[in-house]
Amino acid sequence: MGLAHVHIRLATDNDMPAVRVIYNHYVATSTCTFQVELETENDRLEWLHNRTPAHPVVVALVDGEIIGWAALSPWKSRGAYARSVEASVYVQPDGLRRGIGRALLADLIERARAAGHHTIIGGACTEHPGSLALQRVLGFEPVGCFREVGYKFGRWLDVAYMQLLL
Ligand SMILES: CC(C)(COP(=O)(O)OP(=O)(O)OC[C@H]1O[C@@H](n2cnc3c(N)ncnc32)[C@H](O)[C@@H]1OP(=O)(O)O)[C@@H](O)C(=O)NCCC(=O)NCCS
Secondary structure, three states, rough: OOOOOOOOEEHHHHHHHHHEEEEEHHHHHHOOOOOOOOOHHHHHHHHHOOOOOOOEEEEEEEEEEEEEEEEEOOOOOOOOHHHHHEEEEEEEEEHHHOOHHHHHHHHHHHHHHHHHOOEEEEEEEOOOOHHHHHHHHHOOOEEEEEEEEEEOOEEEEEEEEEEOOO
């Protein structure tokens, strides 16, 4: 399938059911997220409402349908970390390799710059080299790997980190 014509905008309450469906697919089937419990619609609404403008959530639409979402989240809560953010990108399984993830991450990078952030961190379980490859394409560089920090589906999981200085 060719590259999709993708429109990216800030997420609203009405987008949360679609965001949740995409996320829960990966919660249930994949080690790309370390969450193990499926989310309720209320969980996702609360998550959206608890964010600040410096930590936006965006959705990607193709032909008016949400096909992916992405978010900038605080890297850590202590004050000195305030201008460091972590990026998350999720594309629905039947929409992969059409440029959606790239468009979402590129959009997050622009929003992080506009918000005055200094660096974006991307982490990915090493079972998913595609996430790391996407980050690399957009200029992130490897910074290290934590061994066996996650346990899901009966196995220990390593997490590799990438970083982009803005
Ligand atoms: C990682 C993810 C967001 C990539 O989204 P995508 O829309 O398929 O990625 P794109 O089509 O924009 O890919 C852009 C580039 O990234 C790289 N890339 C993306 N997925 C890849 C894969 N599975 N294997 C190797 N390289 C990959 C390629 O260089 C690709 O360019 P190309 O298709 O021209 O070769 C998607 O696989 C996903 O949602 N995975 C589950 C959630 C996840 O792991 N999120 C990241 C952690 S927060």
